[in-house]
Amino acid sequence: MAFSQSTKLQLEKFAQALATLKETAQDSEDRKTRDSLLLRFVYTFEMAWQAMRAVLQDKGDVETPRVAFAALETAFKMRYITDESLWDRLRKGRNGVSHAYDEDMAISLAAMVRLDAIPEFERVLAHLQAQA
Numbered sequence: 001m002a003f004s005q006s007t008k009l010q011l012e013k014f015a016q017a018l019a020t021l022k023e024t025a026q027d028s029e030d031r032k033t034r035d036s037l038l039l040r041f042v043y044t045f046e047m048a049w050q051a052m053r054a055v056l057q058d059k060g061d062v063e064t065p066r067v068a069f070a071a072l073e074t075a076f077k078m079r080y081i082t083d084e085s086l087w088d089r090l091r092k093g094r095n096g097v098s099h100a101y102d103e104d105m106a107i108s109l110a111a112m113v114r115l116d117a118i119p120e121f122e123r124v125l126a127h128l129q130a131q132a
Helices: 005-025 031-059 068-077 084-099 103-130
Strands: none
Touching: 005 031, 005 103, 031 068, 031 084, 031 103, 068 084, 084 103
16 A cells, blocks of 8 residues: 555654654753653654554544544554553653653653653554555
C-alpha cells in the first residue's frame, strides 16, 4: 500500500521530531536541557499519534480518531503499539508537561523519556514506515 502525500509528510515530521528528541537526550542534563527535552518529547508525542492516525486513515480499516486518546486506543487495537500502559504513561507525561511544571515530575519524566519513550518512538516509527 502506498501512503498518501500527507501521510508521508506526517511520518517525516515524526522522524524529524524523534531525531531532535534523541539529539537533546544526549546532552548533559541541567534544567535548560531538561526543559528542552520535555518540550521536544511533547512535540514528538504529538507527531507520533498524528502519524499513527494518518496511517490508519490511509489504510481505511477504521474510523479515523481525531484526538490522541482515541487514536492510541485504535493504534493499540491495530497493533501499531503493543504496550498500552507505556503509552498511557507517555500520554499522562505529555499532559503533565503541558499543564503544570513541577521539578520532581520533570526529573522523573526526563528519565522516562530517555529510558522508555525514545526506544518506543523508534519502534513505532519503524513499524509505521514498514506499512508502506
